[in-house]
Amino acid sequence: MIPKVIHYCWFGNGEYSEKMEKCISSWKKYCPDYEIICWNEENYDIHKNKYVEQAYEKKMWAFVSDYFRFDVIYNYGGIYLDTDVELLKPLDKLLDCEMYAGMESKDYVALGLGFGAVKGHPYVKELMGYFEVRDFVRDNGQMDLKTGPMIQTEVLLRHGLKKEDSFQRLEKCIVYPSEVFNPKSFQTGETHITNKTISIHHYDMSWLNERQKRNKEREWELKKKYGSKWGKILGIIQTGPYKLIMKFRSEGIKGGYLYLKTIGKNIFGKK
Known part of the structure; x- marks a missing residue:
């Protein structure tokens, strides 16, 4: 059973945007009995590994969160949400499993849409490991801008994920189709909400300049x-x-x- 804890991060000490405030308010509305924890420089070690440290130094917050989300969920368990995710329904029905995630499209799973797992989940540990052996800044001085969904999909493919936008039950993870967590298309910007939609990822695109x-x-x-x-x-x-x-x-x-x-x-x- 996934614990009723929502984790999110806010590095860089910037002010919350109006959209971010709206999204966090939706978490409180639909998950009133959940603990909500904000992680930042005061309670998280941004020197955990070179990837995180270098991404932080470059002020590439989205790439800091690429490792952070797995580190926190692996060590504490619970749910991770990007700060541009707005809830439309409660999350309670998702908790009765070891891990859940959502497809961004037919080709990629995207855990920034929101995912949950029990403490010590092996898939989450494997996702952490990807970053722990890499630098964010390459030897030539260029940044490694490989996006989270590409990395996450590679890992889950090894555990039976299929590149199709459908409900999938892996050995230790339930994967939901894009209509559940991603009704807004990153390719077109159009939003199609169905009776199965639980949340909307508004795509603040913090990984882009x-x-x-x-x-x-x-x-x-x-x-x-x-x-x-x-x-x-x-x-x-x-x-x-x-x-x-x-x-x-x-x-x-x-x-x-x-x-x-x-x-x-x-x-x-x-x-």
């Missing part, structure tokens, strides 16, 4: 106005050069080449 956030919001606007296909193409034309430069900087020639292939596939439908 301000220009990248504006580019993503512009892409959503184009898709809403011109449809998914043409909106995507127009978005690539407008933001592609900047994204390509960022890929070359963070992932080198190989990363840039793979991104060009992705652009070609998205525009022309070819590999």
Whole structure:
């Protein structure tokens, strides 16, 4: 049984946004008997390993939380929520298991949407281990910007996860389809709430810089106005050069080449 404790983190000593306040208020509304713990520099050791320390020094808070969420849940048990997750229903029905998580899309699981586990869960320990042997800043000085869902999906695939947007029961984890925790699409910005929806991830995109956030919001606007296909193409034309430069900087020639292939596939439908 997962304990009734909600963990979240707030590093950097910034002020809470109005959206963040609204999200936390929803936790209190739908989980009135849960303990809610805020972790920050005062009660969490940001020098636990090089990955966390370097991400903190770079003020890349989303990447600090990539390790933090597993460390805290492994050692204490409970539920982790990103601060841009708004609850629409109580979480009580999710607790009668060893671990639960949610699909972001048909390709990725995303634990930042909200996940829960008992103390000492082996899958959570495995997720922690990914970061404990890596640096956030590479030898060439570039940051390792591999996102949490990519890492989390790789780990759970080893335990039977299938790349499909469906209810899945792994040996030690229940995985819910995206309509439960992620009714807002990161690709289109559209929200489709169903009777199964428990929460909404509003995508504050804290792992992106301000220009990248504006580019993503512009892409959503184009898709809403011109449809998914043409909106995507127009978005690539407008933001592609900047994204390509960022890929070359963070992932080198190989990363840039793979991104060009992705652009070609998205525009022309070819590999």
